[in-house]
Amino acid sequence: MTSKLNPMLHVKRAAGELVHRGFESVQRLGAIGPGTRRGKRFGRFGDRSVICFPPAALFNERYIHIGAHTMIGPYVTLSAGMVPGQECLTDPVVRIGDRCLIGKGSGIVGHLSIEVGDDVWTGHHVYITDQNHGYDDPTRPISLQTMPERPVSIGNGSWLGHGTVVLPGATIGEHVVIGANSVVRGEIPSFTVAAGNPAKVIKHIPH
Numbered sequence: 001m002t003s004k005l006n007p008m009l010h011v012k013r014a015a016g017e018l019v020h021r022g023f024e025s026v027q028r029l030g031a032i033g034p035g036t037r038r039g040k041r042f043g044r045f046g047d048r049s050v051i052c053f054p055p056a057a058l059f060n061e062r063y064i065h066i067g068a069h070t071m072i073g074p075y076v077t078l079s080a081g082m083v084p085g086q087e088c089l090t091d092p093v094v095r096i097g098d099r100c101l102i103g104k105g106s107g108i109v110g111h112l113s114i115e116v117g118d119d120v121w122t123g124h125h126v127y128i129t130d131q132n133h134g135y136d137d138p139t140r141p142i143s144l145q146t147m148p149e150r151p152v153s154i155g156n157g158s159w160l161g162h163g164t165v166v167l168p169g170a171t172i173g174e175h176v177v178i179g180a181n182s183v184v185r186g187e188i189p190s191f192t193v194a195a196g197n198p199a200k201v202i203k204h205i206p207h
Helices: 002-030
Strands: 057-059 064-066 077-080 094-096 107-110 114-116 127-129 152-154 192-196 199-204
Touching: 077 094, 094 107, 107 114, 114 127, 127 152
Parallel strands: 057 077, 064 094, 077 107, 094 114, 107 127, 114 152
Antiparallel strands: 192 199
């Protein structure tokens, strides 16, 4: 029995290794960089930056600017507007600075202005948007009600923990830490730690 199982085990291990190598090759080949055909659709795509494969959704890339040495994880959504081909009123709509890291499964959906500074890192599944849905008119589906866009900015050197949601009109200063699963609205001053729903300052960082 053992002599029969061992060859099968070797075959399975070899097949598994081929699968992993193949997937790694697909990830490398599918990554989007400044020199790739997809990368050239962006309004700006900085040197040595990358969007890891696979992306979730990329809409209207010409309104999106990405700085240099920035890594955007897999399954990330980057969108200017709601549908492909939409004409936007501002350019850029979304700007991501240099040396940023956007975590896996995150979404940055802009309609007017989202500014992410340099050296901003996020955990996984962070969502940033400058527009929300309204619900004031009970005769219309919520999906058809929108609220005015309100610009969002995130200062240099800040960190957004896993699951953070940044709502329209939020202003996050420089060197700010946002705790995991926080909801940010309004202003968070520089050199602070904030957490909660809504996020509130819980600590000041000496500088």
